[in-house]
Amino acid sequence: MPELMPPAITVHESFVAAVREFHTHPEPPPxxxxxxxxxxxxxxxxxxxxxxxxxxxxxxSTPRPEGFVPSTTLWWIDGQEFLGRLAIRHRLTPALEDAGGHIGYDVRPTARNRGHATAMLRAALPVACRLGIDPVLLTCDDTNEFSRRAIERNGGRFIGRRGVKQRFLVPTR
Incomplete structure (x- = not known):
């Protein structure tokens, strides 16, 4: 059963294979x-x-480039297999409020269409709550039907669009 956990060296080989998948997949890598x-x-x-x-x-305390905020990265792992990653941004900048939101996630190409994005997001909501974030803002492209459904399955309430981004609020409690 997959679980959300901090990045770990135990999935080294699988993570490197996933990076190769992302780079050879027809759509641009995340x-x-x-x-x-x-x-x-x-x-x-x-x-x-x-x-x-x-x-x-x-x-x-970690130095970071201008416009970046502290974020908690978690990996969706099943045994030794890296399936995806998720990042919870601890606060929003104006740019993140427009287009990024509090949580971003990606599923490796060979693991898509199996409910991983929905499950990853569900597992991340209590983590966001412990970080003091409620609700979380999530965004997705107008054309990303899979992400929109994952957000809605986790209680996402559509609050509008900014450019090509749909915006949702999702409770974390």
Missing amino acids: WFVASLNADGLSDPGAFNRYVTRLLDESLE
Whole structure:
């Protein structure tokens, strides 16, 4: 049974395979994968540094680029298999309020259409609540029917559009 957990070196091989999948899939890779190099991450030391960096992103004291906020990254894992990732942004900037929201998630291409996005989001809502976020703002592209359904299945209430983004509020309690 898949579970949401902090990034872990135990899924090293599967994570690298997922990065390769994202890069060879017909649609552009999600932002979190776009700059990752699967060959470089194949090195255990490089992967360990990557995992450490992800874990550090949740700390307020971690230096980050302009416009970035602390975020908790969680991976959707089934045994040793990496299935997806989710990030909970601890607060919103004006840009995140327009287009990003509190939570972003991606399912690896070979694991899609099996309910993972809905389950990942459901598992993340209590984590967001513990971070003091209620409700969470979620956004998705007008054309992303799968994401919209995952949001609605988790109690998402449509609050409008900004550009090509649909916006939803989802209770975390």
